[in-house]
Amino acid sequence: MNVDEPKIEQQAEEPFRAAVSYSAKGIVYAFHTETNLKRDVWLFTALAIVELVLRPTLTEVTVTLFVSMCVFAAELFNTAIELTVDVASNWRYHVVAGAAKDVASGAVTMISIGALCVACWLLTQVWPWHFWLLSRRHMPGAVMVLAALAVIWTFRCWPYRAETVIKRRRMEDTHEF
Secondary structure, three states, X not given: OOOOHHHHHHHHHXXXXXXXXXXXXXXXXXXXXXXXXXXXXXXXXXXXXXXXXXXXXXXXXXXXXXXHHHHHHHHHHHHHHHHHHHHHOOOOOOHHHHHHXXXXXXXXXXXXXXXXXXXXXXXXXOXXXXXXXXXXXXXXHHHHHHHHHHHHHHHHHOOOOOOOOOXXXXXXXOOOO
């Protein structure tokens, strides 16, 4: 065993830790500044309550959680695209910049429509509805829902300190194209 091996492992861990830190910082920023993400947190919370009460199977919970995380990811991509476009256009209206932001928003709308379809599927799968909140029915799914809920609310409640003030487009700068 080479003496330098632990040093190489430590160097490999540092970029990973930095990447995770930057990712968390971006998620916290978006959860604190984007109205749509704040709304999505509440919608996800409502979904989690429904799943904790109706206790769908682990497969059904996995599908709904995956689709929910896709909605969050789409919102994060949309936020990144909007910020990039704002910087590139120097926070001034430009037809192409507006179109790019609208397309990114459209992607979020499409994944949200898919999420609504999955939510309807879930409700039909557990029909007739029985309230299992205090039971041990499908415990792995319930634990997974609670874990996901804890992660989402941790990001939402994590303290956010703005390092810079980001200038957002003013209402009078918006134009139809």
